[in-house]
Amino acid sequence: MPEIKVDKERCKGCEFCILYCPKKTISLSAGFNTKGYHYPECTDPESCTGCAMCGWICPEVAIEVYK
Amino acid sequence: MEKVFGKPESLSDRPFTYCPGCAHSLVHRLTAEAIDDLGVMPRCIGVASVGCSVFSDLYFNFDFIQAAHGRAPAVATGIKRVKPDCVLFTHQGDGDLASIGTAELIHSANRGEKITIIFVNNAIYGMTGGQMAPTTLIGMKTTTSPLGRQAEVQGYPLRVCELIRELKGVAYLERTAVNNPQNVLKTKRALKKAFQAQLDGLGFSLVEVVSQCPTGWGMLPADSLEWLEKEMGAYFPLGVFKDAKAEEPQEVA
Amino acid sequence: MAEERLLMKGNEAIGEAALRAGCRFYAGYPITPQNELTEYMSRRMPEEGGTFIQAESEIAAINMVYGASAAGARTMTSSSGPGISLKQEGISYLCGSELPCFYANIVRGGPGLGNIAPAQSDYFQSTRGGGHGDYRVVVFAPSTVQELVDLTILGFEVADRYNNPSMILGDGILGQMMEPVVMRESVTYDPSGKTGWALGNSEGRERHMITSVRLAPGTLERHNVHLRKKYLEIEAKEVRYELYEVDDADVVIIAYGTAARVAKSAVTAAREKGGIKLGLLRPITLWPFPTDAIADLAKNKQDILVAEMSFGQLYEDVRLSVCGKAKVSLLAHTGGGLPTEDEIIEAAGKCVASSEPVEIYPVLE
Numbered sequence: 140m141p142e143i144k145v146d147k148e149r150c151k152g153c154e155f156c157i158l159y160c161p162k163k164t165i166s167l168s169a170g171f172n173t174k175g176y177h178y179p180e181c182t183d184p185e186s187c188t189g190c191a192m193c194g195w196i197c198p199e200v201a202i203e204v205y206k
Numbered sequence: 207m208e209k210v211f212g213k214p215e216s217l218s219d220r221p222f223t224y225c226p227g228c229a230h231s232l233v234h235r236l237t238a239e240a241i242d243d244l245g246v247m248p249r250c251i252g253v254a255s256v257g258c259s260v261f262s263d264l265y266f267n268f269d270f271i272q273a274a275h276g277r278a279p280a281v282a283t284g285i286k287r288v289k290p291d292c293v294l295f296t297h298q299g300d301g302d303l304a305s306i307g308t309a310e311l312i313h314s315a316n317r318g319e320k321i322t323i324i325f326v327n328n329a330i331y332g333m334t335g336g337q338m339a340p341t342t343l344i345g346m347k348t349t350t351s352p353l354g355r356q357a358e359v360q361g362y363p364l365r366v367c368e369l370i371r372e373l374k375g376v377a378y379l380e381r382t383a384v385n386n387p388q389n390v391l392k393t394k395r396a397l398k399k400a401f402q403a404q405l406d407g408l409g410f411s412l413v414e415v416v417s418q419c420p421t422g423w424g425m426l427p428a429d430s431l432e433w434l435e436k437e438m439g440a441y442f443p444l445g446v447f448k449d450a451k452a453e454e455p456q457e458v459a
Numbered sequence: 460m461a462e463e464r465l466l467m468k469g470n471e472a473i474g475e476a477a478l479r480a481g482c483r484f485y486a487g488y489p490i491t492p493q494n495e496l497t498e499y500m501s502r503r504m505p506e507e508g509g510t511f512i513q514a515e516s517e518i519a520a521i522n523m524v525y526g527a528s529a530a531g532a533r534t535m536t537s538s539s540g541p542g543i544s545l546k547q548e549g550i551s552y553l554c555g556s557e558l559p560c561f562y563a564n565i566v567r568g569g570p571g572l573g574n575i576a577p578a579q580s581d582y583f584q585s586t587r588g589g590g591h592g593d594y595r596v597v598v599f600a601p602s603t604v605q606e607l608v609d610l611t612i613l614g615f616e617v618a619d620r621y622n623n624p625s626m627i628l629g630d631g632i633l634g635q636m637m638e639p640v641v642m643r644e645s646v647t648y649d650p651s652g653k654t655g656w657a658l659g660n661s662e663g664r665e666r667h668m669i670t671s672v673r674l675a676p677g678t679l680e681r682h683n684v685h686l687r688k689k690y691l692e693i694e695a696k697e698v699r700y701e702l703y704e705v706d707d708a709d710v711v712i713i714a715y716g717t718a719a720r721v722a723k724s725a726v727t728a729a730r731e732k733g734g735i736k737l738g739l740l741r742p743i744t745l746w747p748f749p750t751d752a753i754a755d756l757a758k759n760k761q762d763i764l765v766a767e768m769s770f771g772q773l774y775e776d777v778r779l780s781v782c783g784k785a786k787v788s789l790l791a792h793t794g795g796g797l798p799t800e801d802e803i804i805e806a807a808g809k810c811v812a813s814s815e816p817v818e819i820y821p822v823l824e
Binding site for chain 3 (some may be wrong): 251260270271277284291
């Protein structure tokens with residue numbers, strides 16, 4: 140099943156991935172990284188199609204996509 | 207399971223020093239993706255400019271050099287003439303390219319130097335703290351146009367692609383954006399075509415990427431994408447301005 | 460190309476010498492009185508398979524040289540005072556990034572637009588670095604067309620030896636005059652010494668980064684200490700000067716370039732006439748400056764007369780070298796003015812007759 144892997148420390152909480160995930164499966168986690176940003180997490184893995192739009196739009200290369 | 211998306215090989219592992227939502231790092235990744243696809247990584251030499259992207263040399267796995275503010279096209283010219291089989295590109299902001307570096311831009315284009323200019327147009331000076339740039343829109347408040355840019359006092363935003371499209375030395379010229387996934391893919395394609403024009407020895411290539419600067423614009427990252435779409439998009443039309451390979455000049459929609 | 464005897468104009472001799480030194484990249488911009496050099500390179504550089512670019516400005520030219528040097532080539536630019544002023548930021552970048560290059564300043568009258576007559580008033584700009592930051596450039600001062608040739612070839616060697624720019628401080632006379640020269644045999648330039656840092660195809664090696672920015676605390680200062688050590692080494696090893704009839708001289712003239720030509724004939728004329736005996740100490744490197752040699756003159760309590768085509772620039776360095784231990788007087792022209800033999804002999808007479816240093820500006824008399 141497709142999934143995304145988020146590098147928590149590289150994320151700066153810009154929320155682009157959340158904005159552009161076509162299935163709206165990503166949202167900010169409650170956790171922080173060492174810089175104090177909320178990093179995203181996939182809250183609905185079944186809906187993820189592995190389209191990689193989150194990866195394309197992420198300015199920090201913080202998301203890897205597997206299919 | 208197979209990785210379908212991740213860090214391109216040409217990009218180093220170094221985390222970016224840019225602000226949240228900045229387009230510079232997106233353009234770096236797309237540059238690296240284009241270079242990977244073309245299989246020219248070891249032949250690449252990057253020229254960093256002065257501005258937010260002054261540290262772009264840290265983010266790539268091939269040779270790099272830092273140029274003085276505005277002079278990257280001249281530095282790239284010097285390197286390319288000595289090492290013609292290397293692939294030269296500069297990464298410049300709007301202050302570097304369209305303000306202090308205008309002469310270097312126009313004359314390297316006019317000479318048809320076989321280099322690729324990657325121009326991040328975010329309509330502001332980011333590194334120095336949000337001053338007005340040549341591409342700052344009318345009415346836009348910056349730290350040096352506190353009342354909003356006024357045409358009769360500070361002139362009009364500079365359209366670089368329209369400015370150099372007539373120069374015969376220009377082989378590939380496109381303006382794109384990176385404010386949504388579709389435009390991100392278009393930017394990657396544009397970069398590949400620009401590099402290909404260089405590899406084919408057709409002449410000078412430039413890709414202008416209309417870019418968001420959440421910090422400089424005083425907006426949340428997500429809001430800056432919307433503002434870009436509406437305001438920047440209205441003044442800086444996207445499209446291919448010149449494609450020597452496609453022979454007839456592409457009319458901009 | 461083999462060694463040959465030629466009658467050449469100074470500016471062109473610099474160009475040919477640079478080509479023989481293996482220079483294969485020249486970027487320049489028109490400015491009198493050095494145009495013949497740019498024109499010569501535009502014809503000869505392609506013949507040698509090199510690159511000639513007439514840049515859109517002197518600023519672009521020095522930045523092209525910066526790039527070409529980073530790619531491992533022997534590179535050169537040239538201009539006159541106003542253009543060299545424009546190039547200062549680029550030269551500072553070359554020094555900060557430890558890149559070699561060679562350039563010639565065929566000086567004209569200044570400041571501002573000035574005129575196109577010869578002068579030496581860019582002395583401070585050349586010997587004090589000239590741009591921002593702590594750095595120096597090796598400055599050679601030819602006084603004959605032969606020296607334009609030899610100091611150009613030496614300039615490229617010294618630049619590569621220390622990975623630092625070197626320059627010739629000429630003037631409108633040296634650039635425009637013709638003299639017979641022995642044009643040296645071509646050097647086969649071997650760039651292999653630069654493969655450790657030069658930019659190019661990074662296949663199978665560490666990637667190279669050429670930069671002059673150092674933000675982490677202490678890193679830039681440590682880099683400056685490293686540069687300082689390099690400059691101290693240059694000061695220890697690269698000083699060059701000529702002594703002419705100094706030992707028994709009542710007055711030793713200190714002059715370089717065109718002013719030294721006139722001074723030398725004044726020395727000979729004065730000795731033929733009898734009366735006070737003159738000698739000449741001619742700096743060939745203006746930086747590193749021949750401080751010790753001048754300090755020796757002071758030990759012998761000889762009178763010193765500085766003859767320069769600038770208002771008290773060389774004079775300042777001579778006084779620094781002497782540290783008050785001898786009388787240093789000044790004969791100065793500038794803005795295109797030239798000293799004559801008689802002015803120098805007359806000035807020397809005033810030096811001997813006066814217990815205090817004298818400053819003479821013949822244009823006022």
